[in-house]
Amino acid sequence: MENSDSIVTPWEVRGEVDYKELIEKFGVDPLTPDIVERLRRHAGGLHVLLRRGMFFSHRELNEWIDSYEKGVKAVLYTGRGPSGNTHLGHLIPWLFTKYLQDAFKCDLYFQITDDEKFLFNPELSTDQVAEYAKENILDIIAVGFDPERTKIFTNLTYSKPLYNMAVRVAKHVTFSTAKATFGFSESSNIGMIFFPAMQAAPCFIHQYLTSEDAHVLIPCAIDQEPYWRISRDVAPKLGYRKPAGVYSKFIPGLGSGGKMSASIPDTAIFLSDTREEAVRKVKNAFTGGQPTIREQKEKGGNPDVCVVYSYLYSLFDEDDKAVAETYASCKAGGLICGECKERLARKVAEFLEDHRARRERAKGSVEKFLLRE
Numbered sequence: 482m483e484n485s486d487s488i489v490t491p492w493e494v495r496g497e498v499d500y501k502e503l504i505e506k507f508g509v510d511p512l513t514p515d516i517v518e519r520l521r522r523h524a525g526g527l528h529v530l531l532r533r534g535m536f537f538s539h540r541e542l543n544e545w546i547d548s549y550e551k552g553v554k555a556v557l558y559t560g561r562g563p564s565g566n567t568h569l570g571h572l573i574p575w576l577f578t579k580y581l582q583d584a585f586k587c588d589l590y591f592q593i594t595d596d597e598k599f600l601f602n603p604e605l606s607t608d609q610v611a612e613y614a615k616e617n618i619l620d621i622i623a624v625g626f627d628p629e630r631t632k633i634f635t636n637l638t639y640s641k642p643l644y645n646m647a648v649r650v651a652k653h654v655t656f657s658t659a660k661a662t663f664g665f666s667e668s669s670n671i672g673m674i675f676f677p678a679m680q681a682a683p684c685f686i687h688q689y690l691t692s693e694d695a696h697v698l699i700p701c702a703i704d705q706e707p708y709w710r711i712s713r714d715v716a717p718k719l720g721y722r723k724p725a726g727v728y729s730k731f732i733p734g735l736g737s738g739g740k741m742s743a744s745i746p747d748t749a750i751f752l753s754d755t756r757e758e759a760v761r762k763v764k765n766a767f768t769g770g771q772p773t774i775r776e777q778k779e780k781g782g783n784p785d786v787c788v789v790y791s792y793l794y795s796l797f798d799e800d801d802k803a804v805a806e807t808y809a810s811c812k813a814g815g816l817i818c819g820e821c822k823e824r825l826a827r828k829v830a831e832f833l834e835d836h837r838a839r840r841e842r843a844k845g846s847v848e849k850f851l852l853r854e
């Protein structure tokens with residue numbers, strides 16, 4: 482989706498994203514209170530990402546829950562493109578996927594698109610993407626997915642079943658559709674043009690592997706949605722249910738504007754950052770504060786544009802009362818930016834420490850999770 486000031490594609494998110502406008506442009510539905518309530522009933526509680534509106538839109542989530550309630554096999558599918566170290570933004574859909582897996586006891590297919598990152602990035606070799614894939618897989622396992630129900634695979638090492646599914650998809654997608662959906666041009670290499678079929682393939686891989694009827698739900702940020710448009714068009718032609726989707730907003734970078742992105746490392750918090758690096762980045766973050774403490778006290782800050790507040794709000798402070806107090810106190814000039822940064826830095830550092838410990842433990846269980854030919 483492209484308008485005058487923002488771009489949202491699977492490869493680029495730029496500018497101030499208007500999520501209401503995206504809902505219309507992408508033809509998805511807003512996540513309304515009645516669906517959130519259905520999720521709460523099944524999960525026995527609301528994930529902070531739902532409560533605070535980070536997950537904001539969906540496609541046929543009601544139908545997916547209907548299927549589950551009727552006893553149809555409910556499956557989850559999500560993924561990662563291994564072009565570097567994992568950052569906090571990537572974690573958003575994964576944390577939510579774990580919540581859904583726990584609530585609905587689903588099998589989860591986790592695709593690592595090593596082929597995508599090799600094909601789309603002139604600087605990356607197959608060895609480099611394989612190395613990043615190995616590192617990223619440890620982060621994925623560290624999220625805490627159920628080892629009995631989670632199947633992680635990379636496209637270049639689990640090719641046979643995926644390629645078999647991808648050619649069936651590709652036969653129904655014309656170049657003109659791929660071009661209109663993904664913006665390919667005459668200079669795109671032919672691997673890039675085929676790749677969307679590889680990302681669509683896991684929408685149907687459970688059915689392909691087991692011959693079982695299944696309804697798939699894809700949790701991801703909204704940038705990946707174009708793939709599911711193609712997958713949903715093709716599904717009935719292959720005799721499968723259309724995959725449903727549930728989509729998050731982007732966690733912003735620590736600078737002013739734009740999503741957290743590995744290409745601007747100083748404004749992204751990587752799960753591999755040391756405590757000192759993470760604290761330094763938070764301390765340099767963009768806030769809604771006034772230029773001086775005196776002005777801050779007189780005029781108050783603006784939490785609505787503050788990145789530090791947005792991190793506390795969307796992920797790091799689960800206490801509804803505390804977060805509301807932070808908002809009010811900031812506006813009234815009762816808080817200075819240093820205090821909020823301090824609080825966020827502490828929470829981020831604790832989170833990273835816990836993650837590192839879980840990641841160490843994950844090293845012993847990789848084989849349990851990996852699908853191999």
Ligand code: TYM
Pocket residue numbers: 491558559560561562563569570571572573574592593594597680699700701702703704705729730731732733740741742
């Ligand atoms: P990748 O590796 O770019 O991103 C992994 C997941 O993280 C989401 N994401 C974000 N979410 C919130 N805030 C951010 N700042 C942010 N940045 C990235 C992405 O939407 C994605 O869900 N081609 C895909 C890999 C893939 C995939 C999938 C993703 C293959 N199959 C199925 C989702 C679902 C990619 O390169 O993702």
